[in-house]
Structure formats: C-alpha cells, structure tokens
Amino acid sequence: MCVSLILGSTSPAFATIRQIEESPGQMLYQSRQNLLDDMGNSWQTIAFKRTYPERSATVSLRLISLFSEVDLDHNQPLILTTSLGKTLSAKDISSTISKDKPPLGSVGEYDFNSVLSQLQAEIPVNLTLSTTNGESISLSVPSAVIKEWKKLIID
Template sequence: MKSICFNGSKIRRLLAALICVSLLVWSPLPAFAAVAQIEESPGQMLYQSRQNLRDQTGRSWQAIAFKRIHPDGSAIISLRLVGFPGAVELDHTQPLTLTTSLRQTLIAKDVSSEISQETPALANVGEYDIQPVIPQLRAEIPLELTLPMVTGSGIKLQIPFTAIQEWQTISAL
C-alpha cells in the first residue's frame, strides 16, 4: 500500500490561491454610480448623478446633481436634495452652505421655486444652484453640506469624493 505524502509548502500555496480566488468570486464589487444621460426633448439634454446619503441623525437623503442643456445652448447645473416627507422642512429662504475640511465656506442659492411654476416647493425638497461652486470643489478635500431648516437648525450631509467627481464630470459636459 502506497501512502501519499504532500509537501507542506505546496499545501499552503494551494490554500492561499484558493482563498484569493474565493475572495475575488464572492466579494461584492465596488459600486460605481454612472452619470445618466437623457434626451428630454429634441435638443434638450439632461445629465444626472444620484447618491443616497445619510444625515447626522441617520435619516436618508437623495442627492441628485444634474445639468440641463436647453436647445438654445444655455445650461443650468443644480443639486436637488430630497429628504423623507414629513420628517424635514427645509427653509427655502436660505442658501445651502458647503464647507470643506479646510474650512472654506461656499454658498449655493436656493432655486427650489424654479422646480415647478404650478406648485410651491415641497418642504422636504431643496434645489440649489451649484454651478458657481463646482469649480472650487476638490474631490480629495472632504465636503459637508448644511441644509437650512425652518426650525433654525441645520441638517448636515457628508459628501463622498465620488459624488464630487461626478458633479465635476456633469459640469464639464
């Protein structure tokens, strides 16, 4: 009867290779949000980026940055922030404050009243003109948004570097 003898270093290498392959196969891939492109009407394009964020209290927010190019070539770049209805009430008379980790403060005008001329701005939805501030943002420098609330306190959102990169991509289109 023959016995089979394995070299210990070969077994370790085989196990290491199996572990590496297992990690590649069963690990979730990183999520990359893409910039969506939509033709809203002939000659009018919409580019947008969406992120789901949480504020300092754990409430969920959706951040939608978009650039709308009109048939005449004019364009707007806005950031729409949507909180859960009934949970928050934004103060539409105040701007959005963007603060970098270097303590640089930028302001984005509230343009929520321009969402729809037929209906007033919703309390949980804010839209801000970010076109003037995008050139001043750097993806490698952390960014915090402070949304003004009717109560006087502000809601804070931490913006990931990937979102800033997508906003800059949209701006360049």
C-alpha cells in the same frame, strides 16, 4: 467573507452619469446618490446639468429627504464647507421645481452653476441645510461623489 458581502458598507452607492434627451437638442445629465445626514436619516442627492439647444446650461443640486419630519427653509442658501475649511453657498431655487405649487419642505434645489466649479474632486464636503425651526441638517459628501458631480461640468 459572505457576511461582509451581505452586510456591505454604509458608504453611498455610486452610479454613473445618466443622460436623457428631454427634447431635440435639450439634454439632462444626472448623478444620483443616497447619503445620510448627521442624524442617520437618508437623503437622495441629484446633481444635474440641463443643456439647451442654444448651448446654454444650468447645473443644480436637488436634495430630497427620505423621511418626512423635515421642513427646509427655502429662504436660506445651502452652505458647503470643505474638509479644508473653505465655505461656499448655493442659492435656493426650489421654487423652480414646480411653478404651480410652493416647494415641499422635504425637497430643496440649489443653483450649483458656480459652486461646483470651485470644489476640488479630492476634498470631501459637508452640506448644511437650514430648517424652518432654526435647526440645521448636515450631510457629509465623500470625495468620490464630488468627483462624479464634477463630471457633469466637464462636457
């Protein structure tokens, strides 16, 4: 039993939704997990919703490679494929991360406003990212993570 507690499992650690007041009336809600890609490399995923005083909101998904040998193609969308075969795409909005500098190759941010509402909490999803060398990177997202992401749009 001690060995299993020490070794743990390879499934992602699930956190609660974090809430941060960025300015009066402007809130940021975040869900963070670490996931592995198809090559075993670790990625931090941050799904977040930002609400503004006038009641508008944006929902985004940021993917950060925790290894440096990746150069994401920011001209390509993020492709989401459910385990039932449904395919969705999310526009790359990485240029909004920093207006002063071009986006890093190891960081991608995607418009999740309409995509997240189309996902079913019980159904796992595969994320496919395009790289500048024409290869793809895949990350499997378990249903528990999808459930947490969907909590962002319930408010």
